[in-house]
Amino acid sequence: MEVREKTAVVTGAASGIGRAVATALAARGARVMVADISSGVHDAGAEIGAAAWQGDVSAPDGIRDLLAAAEAQLGPVDLYFANAGIIGPPGLSGDEAEWDRAFDVNVRAHIRAAQQLIPGWQQRGEGYFVSTASAAGLLTQIGQAAYSVTKHAAIGFAEWLSVTYGDDGIRVSCLAPMGVNTPLLRGGETADSDADRTANRAVTSAGKVLEPADVADVVMAAVESETFLILPHPEVLEMYRMKGSDYDRWLRGMRRYQRTLAESAAH
Template identity: 75%
Template structure:
């Protein structure tokens, strides 16, 4: 899809990948609204030349309000970048509210947005949904139960959308990067929890940490070519193929890698 003169919404747009996506979309001629729960979203929008909406995109009424704000600012939404995300619980024993929150933001927010957008896109015969997942959604994130589980779910939902509505002119892409220089990653370096630090090390030692602008360029190229799986780190595909070729061997290797990261024996 050519994004020139199209209306795009980017959630989690006040920083990191979201801000970089918004800036890249604007450079390509799109009309952009950025959404974020952070109070800085209005200032960021002013800096980059976008419209803004502050609120919780994980809430059903939040999605309704967001889309109404986008349409009021720029007209019907053509592209939706479901980019907002959190890490969530590190293990399986945390409070249920933490699990509810990570599912709401990382998965249900995508479902609720698609539910609101798809009927209009079907009627117009065109629309584009871009899901920000993670390499964790293809490979699993050591030390992060909530993140790994919900990112797998985000990949699955994006696949389902593509299969179900692709013949109606609705395009879907799924972004699965490894390390990107954002607060979501860098915060793990200073975390008090050992599991958080291990998770951070697993990402930063697996490949080069990219800048958000590098990721945004790859995403826009994929949108223009209507490619489903967006891999700013091409080596993820090799890892994914290795996983699929011998799942048990891959799991054994991941357990060894986890022990190494935690300071134990790799044998």
């Protein structure tokens, strides 16, 4: 899809990948609304030259208000980047509210946005939904239960959208990076939890940590070519192939990797 003169909404856009994607969209001539629960979204909007909306995009009313604001200020939404995300409980100890919050932000926010967008896109015969998942959704992430589970679910939902609505002119892409230099990743370096710190090391030692602007360039190329799976780290595809070719061997390898990380932390 050509993004010039299209209306795009980007969630989780106060910083990181979301802000970089919004910047890239604006540079290519799109009308952009940035959304985030953080008040920093207003600074991001001012810097990018985009409209800004502050609120909770994981709540049904929040998404409804966001889309209404975007349409009122910029016109009908053509592209929606479901980018907001959180880590969630690292293991089995998280309570119901923590798990619900992870599912609300990382999965249900995508479902709720699609529920409101898809009917209109079907009528217009065009629309583009971009889901930010993670390599953790194709593989897994050591030390991060909720993040791994919800990112798997996000990829599953994006696949379903593409299969179900692709013949209606609706395009879907799913972003699955490894380490990106964002507040989400940097927060793991100084986390109180051993599991959180181990999870951070698992990501940073698995491959190069990319800058958000580099990821945004890959995202834009994928949207323009209408490619479903966006892999800023090409090595993820090889890891995914290895997983599929011998699942038990891959699980044994991941357990070895987990032990290695634990041993290095002990020293």
